[in-house]
Amino acid sequence: MAIMNGDARNRTAAPEFTLEGFPAVQHLGKVLFSVHLLMYLASVTGNTLIITITWADHHLQTPMYFFLSSFSFLECCFTTTVIPKLLAIFLLGRQKISFAACITQASVFLFLGATVFFLMAVLSLDRYMAICKPLYYPTIMNPRVCSLLVSACLVLGFSLMVVPVTKLSQLSFCGSRVIPHFFCDLGPLINLSCSDIRSIEMLAFGLALFILSTSFIITIISYSNIVVTILHLPSAKERQKAFSTCSSHFIVLSLMYGSCVFIYMKPKGTNQLDSNKGAALVNTVVTPLLNPVIYTLRNKQVHQALRNALTRVRLQK
Template sequence: MTDREMDITIKLRNETTVQEFILEGFPAVQHLGNVLFLVHLLAYLGSVMGNMLIITITWADHRLQTPMYILLSSFSFCEFGFITTVIPKLLVIFLLGRQTIPFADCLTQAYSFLLLGATIFFLMAAMSLDRYLAICKPLHYPTMMNLRVCFLLVFFCYVLSFIVITGLVVTVSQLSFCGPNVIPHFFCDIGSLIHLSCSDTRSAEMLAFGLISFILFSSLVVTIIAYSNVIVTIMRLPSAKERQKAFSTCSSHLIVLSLMYGSCVFIYVKPNQRDRLDSNKEAALVNTVVTPLLNPVIYTLRNKQVHQALRDALSRVKLHK
């Protein structure tokens, strides 16, 4: 190939490089945009308020500065960031119909979504481990799960997520995108981006499948082992009332775990990304709207210690007035 032909090829490639993507959203119900905007806005605000309340009350009340609540506040912080990477853009789509997103913003959204999502799953595994130690090893709990160990667990969750997700997104960013540019989703899903690439995507697809499977199943295995031991310990409790109360709490946790793991396995754990592009919007909505709204209620706001801390905080506010 001559220098002139190479220049022409490079010029044509640059001209056809995708500069922005179009998020398809939910075209079948776009005529209900105002209603959907209001519903999702209320869900988003409810989730934000619930998670921010958890974070604030945990760090404002010294009685809640224990490993369990520090893990919960870290979990809430990640949930806040997780939904904030997706829902505001979805609200813009519903209200204004603005579906375009620049290439760099799309990659940033995909990276933030995966990074925070992975951290959430690792934190869930850490929370399960904390509950296992508290219920099954109560005498050793103060030494095995102190604040130093707790902060190291949180740090490890972030670092591991950063390593895993950064490698995946860097790989996807090096693919060529020369059209089409319509993402059949309401956010920049990594699988949809891989599907739109005009490069050979087999290695990127297998990398995404492998890394996301590792995130989901490694955290799931820890969670299953921890809760299996918790359930066995609960079954040995002498009082039927104690067993019923403990199982009630576990069942609530397991509902959220089932929603999160079920929706994510349904979305991501398929070797061929093309198999799932038309079927994961509803599951993703559960993962990004419904579950983050339920989590503050199920994990913390039903807790008597949090209720007491809230009452004390309100009492102090009234006294200052």
């Protein structure tokens, strides 16, 4: 009986996990720490700059830049959910993470990830309205509607996170506590459980399918209409300008959808967790770093806003 009670306590007690990280290159910890720290700081600085410039310059207070600033804020939060712990692993070898911290990280990661994808779909709808329905655009995409759309993305992302995370927190972990990843993601945690995981596996797959397919379908329909409209523009200069605006979105979409489909939508038999780490790094480090450059820092309006801000700072001195 004592053995059974001990086993029960082992199954139900909140476990402590070990994040495997990148053991093959752990001897390069300090170098990798420096590289990822610079990338993290550049990402946060770039996205914060976008938010600041957008809210400081009245020329950028349009629906598109409102969505982009919201997107930048979510990207800052998204990368901050994962990278600080990865930096601690590289520099200090601190691979241990408590059950509560692991569940919290998985919850926030899922919530922000889902919200970002829905916001990408909203961005595509905004471009569709601006290019295909320019006469109705100012009336339909007013500040109230823009705020409601961003709020809807947040609410939907949170709603989709609650059920799988609740089920995850109720699983038993009685075997290996080593997570073959550099952060607490839903899939690796589920695979460590000694409970019956069939229902939560199906739920996680269905959730990923719904998030990716819904945002992807909205985006494809929007951009299909945009391409048709652009091709009918009379001026070559207008067509070039319209395509230039949309090309940024396509680049970010390719990175995000490509990495997430690779991680979450592969058949179970081919879903090797080790192979997902590189794709996860693209999603959590590279994409947030490239977003400010791809989306706005190469934009002439943003360049002018930055020049205006620097001029005001010099005048104040």
